[in-house]
Amino acid sequence: MDDFVTSQRFFLLLVTLVSGYLLYLLGPILSPFLVGALLAYLTDPVADRLELAGVSRTNSVVIVFVFLITLSILLVLLLVPKLSHQVQVMILQVPSVIALFEDKALPAIQAYLGDDVSFGDLQSFKDLAASHWQKTGDIMAQVAAYITRSGLAIVGWLANLLLIPVVTFYLLRDWDVMIEKIGYLLPRNLEPTVSRWAKESDEVLGAFMKGQLLVMLVLGCVYAVGLWLIGLDLALLLGMLAGLASIVPYMGFIVGIIAAGIAAYLQFHDPMILLWVAAVFGVGQALEGMVLTPLLVGDKIGLHPVAVIFAIMAGGQLFGFVGVLIALPVAAVIMVFLRHLHHGYKNSHLYGTGMVKEITEDESLNVQDTEVNEQR
Template identity: 65%
Template sequence: MSDSQRWFFLILAVVVALLLYLLQPILSPFVVAALLAYLADPMADRLEARGLSRTLSVVVVFLVMTTVLLLLVIWLLPKLGYQLQVMIKLVPQVFAMIQTVWIPWLESNTGISLEGFDLQSVQALMSGHWQQTGSLVKNIFSSVGESGLALAAWVANLVLIPVVMFYLLRDWDVMMGKIGYLLPRNLEKKVTLWANECDEVLGAFIKGQLLVMLALGIIYSLGLWTVGLDLALLVGMLAGLASIVPYMGFIVGIVAAGVAAMLQFNDLTMLAWVGVVFAIGQALEGMVLTPLLVGDRIGLHPVAVIFAIMAGGQLFGFVGILIALPVAAVIMVLLRHLHQGYKSSKLYDC
């Protein structure tokens, strides 16, 4: 890479970052649409390989995704909303259990005195936040309804996502080809190699790990529902979402399900059944889901995932959260090649 090319790409990166920062209030629907198009492109490519035209392939994929999304919204959201309200009502019981059962048990078995711990203040703080969370959707719709401009913007964004996604998905391969054609000829092969490695990393997380999370959420929810837990769907989906970090979903899920089971049944036998559900989920994840959906593709380290999401949100808000993993994948590939170049340079071997 020549000096002029280095300066060009450095200036281009600065300009892109500045535009992301300045335009973040309007970029959310476009970024969401681009991520959905990226996820759906392999399905459209498979249909196209079977003889369908690109437009027809995109229409089929688009209809399938829209139908699945509508069914999830119609069936899932009311149930999650109801279970969230149930969980809010259980918060005082959780604090009562901590006060009457757990703290005395800790004091008697460890000799540690917790008299100075102000549980009432924590309870008041948490209860206030849970009440705010429970009324969040109502407040959002109230604020939207009070302003015609806000309502128009909300509807426009909602409509814009599928429209932009459709056109991006239809022209995805064409756009990638044009981007490759615009690259300097001496860099085209290397940048293509890096892009393929970035796609491999993203595939392991955005395509593979998200499917694992969804599957685990369904497995945990069905298992806890079989046990008879009232909050089965909410706890199961929460454990599935937390599974983006290895073992975090298991820890979060089994603790939340254990507390909910004790409050509902007050029977230690139910804790054993909850443990069985999560043990089966972990076994399926390790032996079936991860090898099948993620395989041996190189993924991002869990710490890198957490840091990328937090840094993206801090720098660019919601848009930064959406682009955090793609940017982290690119940085990871660049750092790996930089490390290889350093190991083969005179600076390292002198």
């Protein structure tokens, strides 16, 4: 029996290492497949609900797929031109931000900390930044010319882009079947444990990706609309930036209110506008705490904010863009694994459960003897 367990563990470890190595080698071509798998994972519950309503699986997938395609086209047609324009406006305002820091913030910092505080030669930094911004158009033109000359690069890029909807459709159609077949491939003695761990991982990942990502999207829209109502030119860009930063609790609020406050002051030159910016982000923060998070995320177990940051940075460092895509699913699985490992360690002889129990019993006897003596 011990030989069987050892052989099984060695086999599973070998499969894991080989799979990880293949993932590393195939990283450059995995992006469309991982994006398709992510979209299929996020939209599978919708297709399942349509099935429960009496719609066939294929028709359910077609409905979800058409909705995704329509939404993607609308986002490209409506948002991309506006975001491109606002990025250009933001770049033009960067020298004004540096001047604002030099004229307003730096004297206040020096008055508080002393005149010895210095941030270097800001004029040299402004000149260097301005020279690079002037070259931005030339750089983009060179990149566009290179892409135009490289027909193979265009073909590869278009192939990856077209693969995403194809992969999404087929994965979504066969998602439940694939999960069932994977369950059948697992060793029978490990299948209950692995299934339980997979369910827990799905709960963690679902709480984050199906809940927190919706919170990020809604907050981005709320911030963008609010900033647009007060007349800010960069409303859409800053609202989406704050929504994306909301992947970590309170980071979206902090990043958004600082960036929007600076942009609003530079545009209106009126300190009172900062109160309206604060009101927009205050409403968004209250909406997140009282409505969005309880409704969309609930009390499910999510990933710790530090774990989210570390997972994304580590995935990008190790595997590039593919690593960013798989960072959170892998982090969810590792989190579940560590929780069970911690539980097993606390119940093992390595932790000394029996010794702790004996000490606790001795301490309780001493407490009882003390109480009896006091009563006497």
